[in-house]
Amino acid sequence: MRRICVFCGSNSGMKSEYRRAAEDVGRSLAERGIELVYGGGNVGLMGVVADAALVAGGRVIGVIPQALASKEVAHWGLTELRVVESMHERKALMAELSDAFIALPGGIGTMEEFFEVWTWSQLGYHAKPCGLINSAGYFDGLISFLDHMTADQFLRAEHRSMLMVAQTASELLDRFVTFRPPQVEKWIDRDAT
Numbered sequence: 001m002r003r004i005c006v007f008c009g010s011n012s013g014m015k016s017e018y019r020r021a022a023e024d025v026g027r028s029l030a031e032r033g034i035e036l037v038y039g040g041g042n043v044g045l046m047g048v049v050a051d052a053a054l055v056a057g058g059r060v061i062g063v064i065p066q067a068l069a070s071k072e073v074a075h076w077g078l079t080e081l082r083v084v085e086s087m088h089e090r091k092a093l094m095a096e097l098s099d100a101f102i103a104l105p106g107g108i109g110t111m112e113e114f115f116e117v118w119t120w121s122q123l124g125y126h127a128k129p130c131g132l133i134n135s136a137g138y139f140d141g142l143i144s145f146l147d148h149m150t151a152d153q154f155l156r157a158e159h160r161s162m163l164m165v166a167q168t169a170s171e172l173l174d175r176f177v178t179f180r181p182p183q184v185e186k187w188i189d190r191d192a193t
């Protein structure tokens, strides 16, 4: 893997564990010689993950829409900052550049970006692994809800299990290497619809 995209909060959250998890991800990517791709901001966990990768000697590519560059206080110390026109262009470029996707704790922006790439993989648009760092149990409620989706047959068990959940960056990165996409189509009951 050459580059991994990290989605995370533009806030830091209330627990120190979240910040530590972001540092762990940034540092672990750098130590493995994997470039970090992220939203290019210098705020919240976004700034933390980028700084941790840079301090550990890693390469960091930020992708930020022009309109957000001042609002999210673009990080001008990155290896490369790509300023794009729109949010759609940002997400497309981040997805194209990256070989896998990680979500750290974050808000609705983080969820939107992460769910988009996961749904693309469910549809077979790409075969890149997606994983959550469940720092301090932040995603426990989300994981329960995904299991509820599966139980009520809106999400295939094969697609549910594509999503890797780990406590640490190194555990997740090790599991990414063994990822094989499921060979099933998305629809559970297409004949019935």
Ligand code: AMP
Residues within 6 Å of the ligand: 008, 009, 010, 011, 039, 041, 068, 072, 087, 091, 106, 107, 108, 109, 110, 111, 112, 113
């Ligand atoms: P948040 O998790 O809400 O703090 O947002 C984290 C990142 O997601 C920030 O870089 C936001 O600019 C970005 N973001 C927020 N809303 C969206 C959206 N609708 N589509 C794509 N990215 C978004």
